[in-house]
Amino acid sequence: MFQNNEYQFGKRFLKEALPLISSYFSGESVRLANISVSIATPPETDDTEFIQYIRFRHAIACCAQFIPIVQKIENGLSSVASLTRTETKGVIRGRLDVPRYVARKSNSFSWPKSYPILVNTESASTPENELVVRIFRTLLQRLPLLQFPVNSAETLLGRRYKSWVLSRLKRAPWSSISSTSSLSRLYMESCRRVARRQTGNEKAYLSLIKFIKDWHLVGETFSSPESSDKFVDAFLSFPAEQYFLDRIYEIWCIYSISDAFSKIGGKLVAGPCKLTESNKKPIYTFSMESNDFEIWFQIPLPSEEAEWFYDSTASSLRGIPDITIIANKKHRLIIDAKNRMVSGTTRSEETYKMLGYFENFKKSIGKTTDWGILAFVSLNGFSRSIRARNGRSLELISANPALLSDCNFSEKIELILRSWINNINGGDTNTPKD
Numbered sequence: 001m002f003q004n005n006e007y008q009f010g011k012r013f014l015k016e017a018l019p020l021i022s023s024y025f026s027g028e029s030v031r032l033a034n035i036s037v038s039i040a041t042p043p044e045t046d047d048t049e050f051i052q053y054i055r056f057r058h059a060i061a062c063c064a065q066f067i068p069i070v071q072k073i074e075n076g077l078s079s080v081a082s083l084t085r086t087e088t089k090g091v092i093r094g095r096l097d098v099p100r101y102v103a104r105k106s107n108s109f110s111w112p113k114s115y116p117i118l119v120n121t122e123s124a125s126t127p128e129n130e131l132v133v134r135i136f137r138t139l140l141q142r143l144p145l146l147q148f149p150v151n152s153a154e155t156l157l158g159r160r161y162k163s164w165v166l167s168r169l170k171r172a173p174w175s176s177i178s179s180t181s182s183l184s185r186l187y188m189e190s191c192r193r194v195a196r197r198q199t200g201n202e203k204a205y206l207s208l209i210k211f212i213k214d215w216h217l218v219g220e221t222f223s224s225p226e227s228s229d230k231f232v233d234a235f236l237s238f239p240a241e242q243y244f245l246d247r248i249y250e251i252w253c254i255y256s257i258s259d260a261f262s263k264i265g266g267k268l269v270a271g272p273c274k275l276t277e278s279n280k281k282p283i284y285t286f287s288m289e290s291n292d293f294e295i296w297f298q299i300p301l302p303s304e305e306a307e308w309f310y311d312s313t314a315s316s317l318r319g320i321p322d323i324t325i326i327a328n329k330k331h332r333l334i335i336d337a338k339n340r341m342v343s344g345t346t347r348s349e350e351t352y353k354m355l356g357y358f359e360n361f362k363k364s365i366g367k368t369t370d371w372g373i374l375a376f377v378s379l380n381g382f383s384r385s386i387r388a389r390n391g392r393s394l395e396l397i398s399a400n401p402a403l404l405s406d407c408n409f410s411e412k413i414e415l416i417l418r419s420w421i422n423n424i425n426g427g428d429t430n431t432p433k434d
Contacts, residue, residue, distance in 0.1 A: 010236070010240070010245045010248055010249070010401065011232055011233075011236060012400075012401060012402055012403075012404070013248050013249050013252040013399075013401070014232050014235065014236065014248050014252075015228060015229070015232045016252060016255065016256075017248065017251045017252040017254075017255045018228055018231070018232070019255065019272070020251050020254060020255050020272055020275060020283070021054070021248065021251055021275070022216045023272070023273075023274040023275050023276065024051055024054050024055060024058075024274075024275055024276060025054065025055050025058045025142075025216065047298070049243070050243065050244065050247045051276065052144070053241065053243075053244055054244065054247075055142050056142065056143065056144065056154060056158065057154060057235055057240075057244075058142065058215075058235070059139050059142030059143050059158070059161075060143075060154055060157050060158055060161060061215070061231070061234040061235050061237070062139060062142075062211075062215050062217075063139060063143075063157075063161035063164075063165070064161075064234060064237075065211055065214075065215065065234070066135065066139070066211060067161070067164060069204065069207045069208050069211055070132060070168065072201075072203070072204035072207065073129075073132065073201065073204045073205065073208065074173075075201070075204070076200055076201030076204065077124055077129065077173055077201070078124070078126045078128055078129060078193075078198075078199040078200055078201065078205070079122045079123060079124050079126065080122070080123055080125070080126055081120050081121070081122055081123075084118070084119050084120075084121045085100070085116065085117075085118060086116075086117060086119055087114050087115065087116060087117070088114070088115050088117050089112045089113070089114050089115075092115050092117060093117065095117060095118045095119070096115060096116070096117055096118075100116035101115065101116050104116075124173040124176065124177055125176075125177050125178065126193070126199070127181075127186050127189035127190045127193060128186075128189075128190040128193060128194065128199055128205050128208065129173070129174075129177050130177055130178070130179040130181065130186050131179075131183070131186040131187060131190050131208065131212075132174070132177075132208065133169070133174055133177050133178075133179040134179045134181075134182075134183050134186055135183070135212070135217065136165050136168065136169055136174065137169075137179070138183065138217070139161070139165055140162065140165055140166070143158050143161060143162045143165075153238040153239060154238065157238070183212075183217060187209070187212055187217075190205070190208070190209060191209055194206060194209060214230065214231065215231065216231070245339060246337075246339040249337050249339040249377070249399075250297075250322045250323070250337040250339075251275070251297075252399075253322070253323060253335065253337040253375050253399075254283055254284075254295060254297060254323055256399075256409060256410055256413060257295060257323065257325070257335070257413055257417075258271070258272070258283075258284045258286075258295060259410065260410055260413040260414045260417055261284070261286045261288070261293065261295075261417065262286075263410075263414055264288070264414050264417055264418055265288055265289075266286035266287065266288040266293065267286060267287045267288065268284065268285075268286055269285040269286060269287050269292075270282075270284070270285040271283055271284035271285055271295075272284055275297065278296070278297040278298065278299075279298075279299070282294035282295055282296050282326075283295050283296065283297050288421065289421060289425060291327050291328055291421065291424060291425075292327070292328055292329075293325055293326070293327050294325070294326045295323065295324075295325050296323070296324045296325075296326065297322070297323060298320055298321075298322060298323075299320070299324055300318055300319065300320045301318075301319040301320070301321070301324075301334075301357065301361045301364060301365065302361065302363075302364045303316040303318055303319075304316065305361060305363040305364045306318070306319075306360050306361055307359065307360050307361070307362065307363075308360050317360055319356075319357050319360060319361060321334040321335060321336055321357065322335060322336050322337045323335040323336075323337065327369075327420075327421070327424055328424070330367075331367065331369040331370060331420075331424050332364075332365050332370045332371075333370075333371045333372070333373065333416075333417075333420055334354070334357060334365065334370075334371075334372050334373075335372070335373040335374075335375060336350065336353070336354060336372075336373075336374055336375070337375045338350055338374060338375060338376050338377075339377055340376055340377060341376075341377050341378065341379075341401075342376045342377070342378050342382050342398060343378060343379070343380055343382065344382075345382075345384065346384070347374065347376065347384075347396060350374050350376075351374065351386065351394065351396070354372045354374060354394055355394070357372070358370070358372070358392075368390050368391050368392055368423065369420070369423055369424050370392065371392055371393045371394065371395070371416075371420050371423075372393075372394040372395070373394070373395045373396075373397065373413075373416060374394070374395070374396045374397070375397055375398065375399065375409070376396065376397070376398040376399075377398055377399055377400075377401050378398030378399070378400065379400060379401075379406075381398065381400070381406070381407075381408045382396070382397075382398040383395070383396060383397045383398060383408070383412055384396040391423075393416075393419070393420075395412070395416050397409060397412040397413070397416075
């Protein structure tokens with residue numbers, strides 16, 4: 001949708017939603033070679049595809065920054081000295097290990113004579129070098145190639161970076177360095193050693209520390225606005241698939257809705273949870289005016305209450321809105337995020353899809369307190385309100401893909417939420433005007 005310079009490939013939505021999106025690839029709690037490890041039940045197929053894709057793009061962007069840092073580290077590798085016990089024959093080469101020599105002197109009749117000695121040896125197995133190896137392995141997990149088109153830009157880059165990492169791991173010094181500690185522990189130990197100037201080559205190792213923080217390999221937030229800008233620019237430096245941009249917009253809508261709740265007086269009770277856990281818990285939970293609100297991402301509407309079913313299998317016709325806000329466990333505001341540029345006054349196709357939710361699931365979302373929102377993308381602030389005879393509302397709103405100053409999405413969401421909550425509380429509604 002936004003693959004041109006004017007809209008910067010959806011840059012605005014990605015940057016503003018980073019606090020949520022980054023939960024897909026931060027830390028080591030989820031093995032990226034097998035995304036189901038930390039997920040209770042298998043995700044939907046399109047969600048699996050998105051998770052693999054976003055982590056793959058993240059790994060490619062990381063490699064572009066990480067490789068020059070590794071090359072600088074190799075020019076001045078840190079090391080630690082240790083005493084090693086060994087033997088020398090004929091001539092003492094090193095420091096005589098006196099206790100061992102005395103203990104066995106009377107029993108030693110070998111020729112040439114053997115002497116136990118202590119030798120200083122240098123080892124590259126320092127926390128900061130183990131950290132490099134840990135990142136190598138993490139990136140290898142994040143660079144699968146089979147599920148992406150052979151000649152796509154990301155596959156070609158991924159193949160090149162994967163080959164580079166594998167070749168580095170097979171040669172000195174990295175081939176002799178083991179790494180059994182977690183990334184976060186090695187990161188903290190490396191930070192301490194660099195701060196105490198124990199590593200040498202400080203500029204290179206400082207770059208390593210900054211890279212890990214900036215690229216969200218540890219921690220929960222980006223280190224600075226500058227680092228998030230660099231992250232987004234690298235992330236979108238080559239064309240993105242449409243479903244990737246669509247999902248980014250959906251997540252941006254969730255983030256904007258949570259922000260709107262805070263602005264109208266909602267108290268954050270829990271969240272945000274990691275998006276990889278969205279099938280078992282709400283992304284956000286708010287309380288306001290004696291009401292509890294849960295913001296869910298892609299949870300199915302109750303299929304057991306569906307009006308329509310397949311004649312051949314008797315399976316209910318399912319419905320999975322992009323976002324569902326549930327108030328007090330029973331009132332629903334369902335939201336479909338449509339990453340489509342609109343300029344006209346009507347959107348019949350999407351509107352009837354939303355009305356189809358209300359018809360098929362009228363037992364569970366047929367109350368006057370069950371509303372809907374269609375969120376589009378627009379340059380002219382497109383919005384429209386549709387009312388049912390029983391007073392329910394279906395709101396059509398839009399977000400500007402490039403400029404926050406020209407975007408009325410937040411304003412509209414705040415008005416809709418206030419009106420919906422007022423309806424739940426039994427008051428008069430005051431929906432936004434067209």
